[in-house]
Amino acid sequence: MRYARCTQYLRRALATLVLVVLLFATSQLHAQSADAQRLAPKGELRVAFIMSNSALVKRNPEGQFSGVLVDIANALATKLNVSLRQVPYDNVERYNQSIGKDEWDIAVAPRDLSRIERLGFSEAFLVIDNGYVARPSSSLKSVDDVDHTGIRVAVAEHSPADGYLTRTLKKAQIIRLPRGIDEARQALTFGSADVYADNAQLTSLIAGELPGATVLIGSFSSVSVTFAVPKSNAASLPILNDFIHEAKHDGAIADVIKRAGLRGVRLTR
Numbered sequence: 001m002r003y004a005r006c007t008q009y010l011r012r013a014l015a016t017l018v019l020v021v022l023l024f025a026t027s028q029l030h031a032q033s034a035d036a037q038r039l040a041p042k043g044e045l046r047v048a049f050i051m052s053n054s055a056l057v058k059r060n061p062e063g064q065f066s067g068v069l070v071d072i073a074n075a076l077a078t079k080l081n082v083s084l085r086q087v088p089y090d091n092v093e094r095y096n097q098s099i100g101k102d103e104w105d106i107a108v109a110p111r112d113l114s115r116i117e118r119l120g121f122s123e124a125f126l127v128i129d130n131g132y133v134a135r136p137s138s139s140l141k142s143v144d145d146v147d148h149t150g151i152r153v154a155v156a157e158h159s160p161a162d163g164y165l166t167r168t169l170k171k172a173q174i175i176r177l178p179r180g181i182d183e184a185r186q187a188l189t190f191g192s193a194d195v196y197a198d199n200a201q202l203t204s205l206i207a208g209e210l211p212g213a214t215v216l217i218g219s220f221s222s223v224s225v226t227f228a229v230p231k232s233n234a235a236s237l238p239i240l241n242d243f244i245h246e247a248k249h250d251g252a253i254a255d256v257i258k259r260a261g262l263r264g265v266r267l268t269r
Contacts, residue, residue, distance in 0.1 A: 036080040038236045039229075040105055045080060047073040048087045048107035050095050052159045052179055055201035055262055056128070056225075057108075059088065068126070068265065069108045069225070071256045076106075076243055091158035091179065100230065106240070107228040110160055120234035124224035125244045125253055129264035130161050131219045132195040133203035135188040136212025143218040146195055147172045154184055154193035161197045164221050185210055199223075200264020224268070 039045060049057045049069055057067035065086050077084035087104045089095040095109065099118050110128075111121050132153075134140045146153060149171045155162045157176040165174060175193050177183040185206055187193040196206065200219065207213045227240045247253045254267050 033081075035236075035239045036082050038233070039239060040077075040080060040082045042105075044083045044085045045073070045077045045106065046085045046087050046104040047077075048089060048095060048098065048104035048109065049073075050092055050107075050109055051088050052091045052156060053128070053199060053202075054181075055199050055265070057088075068256050068260050068262065072125070072247070072253065073106075073108055075247060075252060076240075079243060091156075092160060092163065093158040102230075105229070105233075108225065109228050110223045111226045111228075115228075118231055119228045120231055120237050122227040122229075122237050122240040123244055124226050124268045125248065126225040126257075127266050127268055128223045128225065129200045129219040129266075130164070130197065130221045130223065131200050131203050131264070132197050132216040133184075133188070133206045133210075134195045134214050134216055135191060135193065136210065138194055138214070140195065140216055143216050143220045145216070146220070151195070152193045154187045154196045156180075156184070156198065159198070160223055161199075161221075165197055168220075181206055188213055201262045204263045219264070 049065070051057060051059065055067075057065060057069045059065050065088065070086070073086075074084055089098060095107065096115070098104065099115065107119075111124060112119070132140075132143060132146060140146065140151075147169050151172040152175055153165060153169065153172050154175045154177050155165055156179050159179070162174075162176060175187065177187060181202060184196040184198070184202075188196055188206070188210060195216065196203065197220065200215075203215050207215045227237075227244075229236055229240070248267060257265055257267065
């Protein structure tokens with residue numbers, strides 16, 4: 001008799017537990033579905049990338065994309081249980097021209113306060129340091145030595161470094177180059193520029209490939225990378241911030257940076 005009662009009690013307890021689990025799972029799926037509807041109303045997550053920073057996102061000859069930002073976007077799409085559609089822009093200027101045209105749902109891009117009336121920004125999750133690599137035999141040692149009369153600073157046209165240095169350099173001459181490290185390497189090799197300005201990963205790469213070139217001490221700026229959404233969808237930002245908190249807490253973003261082996265790219269605190 002006692003055994004039968006015990007068995008009945010266990011069955012009821014198990015049934016209650018199963019019901020709680022099912023209700024929780026249903027609640028989670030509903031929340032996930034609501035988040036997906038908010039961020040990807042067309043059934044796929046359209047994510048904009050700016051291709052001018054090949055350290056973070058790049059395209060191979062077959063047209064496939066890879067890099068830290070692609071991995072993070074894939075993780076977000078997976079969490080939302082939707083497919084990812086990549087929307088690339090060659091530079092910041094073309095990305096800026098796309099704002100308001102319903103070409104993408106989310107952009108993975110530097111926080112740009114000049115666009116705050118048209119875009120909403122999540123919390124930053126990556127910080128990218130920008131610096132200089134100097135031509136072989138240059139006497140320049142640190143970033144503080146650059147902004148002087150007669151110094152020629154090469155930079156990729158329409159890149160974040162271009163925008164920042166255009167606003168801040170007072171005496172040095174800016175030389176704008178087409179996108180790509182080949183042009184930067186040639187400018188330093190043949191002496192048409194004294195330094196090349198870009199993110200720390202690319203300046204280190206150029207220094208490693210060009211004998212005698214050196215990375216200058218320090219950084220001239222740091223760029224915070226966020227998720228951007230159209231201002232009309234600013235209500236979705238808490239969803240993105242929750243994803244960022246979770247990905248930072250469980251080490252997902254840190255692991256992506258580590259696997260990529262990037263210099264000058266770090267997780268926000």
